[in-house]
Amino acid sequence: MQTQKARKLLMIPGPIEFEPAVLAALAEPTPSHVAPDFIEVFGRALDNLRTVFQAPDGQPFVMAGSGTLAMEAAVANLLEPGDRVLQINTGYFSDRMAAICERSGALVTHVPAPAVGDAPGLAEVERALQQDRFKLMTITHVDTSTAVLTDVAALAKLARSAGALSVVDGVCSVAGEALPMADWDVDVALTASQKALGAPPGLALVMARPRALEAFRRRTRPVASYYADWSNWLPVMQAYQARKPAYFGTPAVNLVLALDVSLAQIIAEGMEARVARHARLSEAIKAALTALGLSQVPLRPAVAAHTLSAPYFPAGVDGAALLGKINAAGVILAGGLHPALRTRYFRIGHMGAVNAADVLATVGAIEQGLHGVGYRFDAGSGLAASQRVMQGQAGHPPFA
Missing domain, CATH: 3.40.640.10 (Type I PLP-dependent aspartate aminotransferase-like (Major domain))
Structure with missing residues (x-):
C-alpha cells in the first residue's frame, strides 16, 4: 500500500x-x-x-x-x-x-x-x-x-x-x-x-x-x-x-x-480570480525556467499558455535521464509530444487544483534533477525567481 x-x-x-x-x-x-x-x-x-x-x-x-x-x-x-x-x-x-x-x-x-x-x-x-x-x-x-x-x-x-x-x-x-x-x-x-x-x-x-x-x-x-x-x-x-x-x-x-x-x-x-491564479502560477514557473537558463517552445510571452509550460532540455543533457531524476525527486513531468521536436523538450502542467506550494515543489525537483545530470546553474536560482513572483515582487500582490 x-x-x-x-x-x-x-x-x-x-x-x-x-x-x-x-x-x-x-x-x-x-x-x-x-x-x-x-x-x-x-x-x-x-x-x-x-x-x-x-x-x-x-x-x-x-x-x-x-x-x-x-x-x-x-x-x-x-x-x-x-x-x-x-x-x-x-x-x-x-x-x-x-x-x-x-x-x-x-x-x-x-x-x-x-x-x-x-x-x-x-x-x-x-x-x-x-x-x-x-x-x-x-x-x-x-x-x-x-x-x-x-x-x-x-x-x-x-x-x-x-x-x-x-x-x-x-x-x-x-x-x-x-x-x-x-x-x-x-x-x-x-x-x-x-x-x-x-x-x-x-x-x-x-x-x-x-x-x-x-x-x-x-x-x-x-x-x-x-x-x-x-x-x-x-x-x-x-x-x-x-x-x-x-x-x-x-x-x-x-x-x-x-x-x-x-x-x-x-x-x-470565481472565473476572473481563477484565470488570474493560473496566470500567476504560470509566471512563477516560467520565471524559474528563465532563471535556470532553460528556453521554452513558445517563442514570445504573448503566445505562451498559462496552463502549462514547455521548456527545452539544456544542451548536452539527456532528456530521459533528467525526467527520471525529477521523478526520483518526487514530481512527475511529461515528455515532448510535437513530432518536430519530441525529444528536445518536456512539459509541465500547472492547472486546476495546483497551488503555489506545488509550483515550488516542482521547481525544487527540477533543480534537483538538473543537478543530478550535471547541469551547472546557481543553486536555488529557480526557486528564488518563483518566490519573487509569489511574494509580489514581479508587479503583483503576493499570494494570500
Missing part, C-alpha cells in the same frame, strides 16, 4: 492533481442514472457549465469519453461532405482536429504558424478567409503539444465577419485561460474533464451556442458518428436540465458526481 509520503506530485498537462472532495465523489455508491438525486446533480452540473464557459445561451453536452470525442462531437455535427474548414494550426492537436474534420468529408485549409512555438498572424488568417467561403474556423486555444496560446477573441471576430462558425478546442484552456464564450462570440467550445476543470478523466464536454445549433438543425444528411450525434444527446441534456429522467447511453455517473463538485469549487473561486 502506498503511503501519502510516497506519493509523487503529478504535474503533467492532464490528468492533473484533484481536490480531495472531487476524488471523494468517485467513492460514492454508484446511483442509477435516472434516480431523482442523480438527476438533480446532473442538471446542476449542466447549469454550472454555462457559468464556467460563460455562455448563458449555450447548450452543454456531457458524454462519456475523452477530449478527442469532444473534438469530434463539436465538428461532426456541423460538417457535411464538401464543407470548408479553416484550421488555425499551432501544433499536434490542431493537426488532429483537421484530421477529424476530414473524416466528416470537409475540405480543410491550414493557416500554419510561421514556426513551431508561434501562432499564425491575424493578417494571414484574414487573407485566408478572403480566398474561400468557410463553414467553420477551428481554433486550438492552447495546443498541449507546444504550450502555444492563440488569440481566440480576435480570431472569433474574424470568423464572424467572414460568416464562419468558430469552434474552439479548449481541452487545455477551459477553466484556466480566459474564454468568455458569449462576450467573445464563440460558437462552440469543448474540453475534457481531466484538465483545468479539475475532474478525473472520462468526460467529453461541449458547449454549443445558438448559431451552431441552428447550423446543426439545417444539415441535410445524418451525422456520420452515431455516438456523437447531437440528435441523440440533445433530448437527454434538456431533460436533465429540466430535472427529468432520460436515456440514450448510460452516463459515467460517478464522474458526473465528481464534475459537479469540481464545478461548484470553480464557481466559488
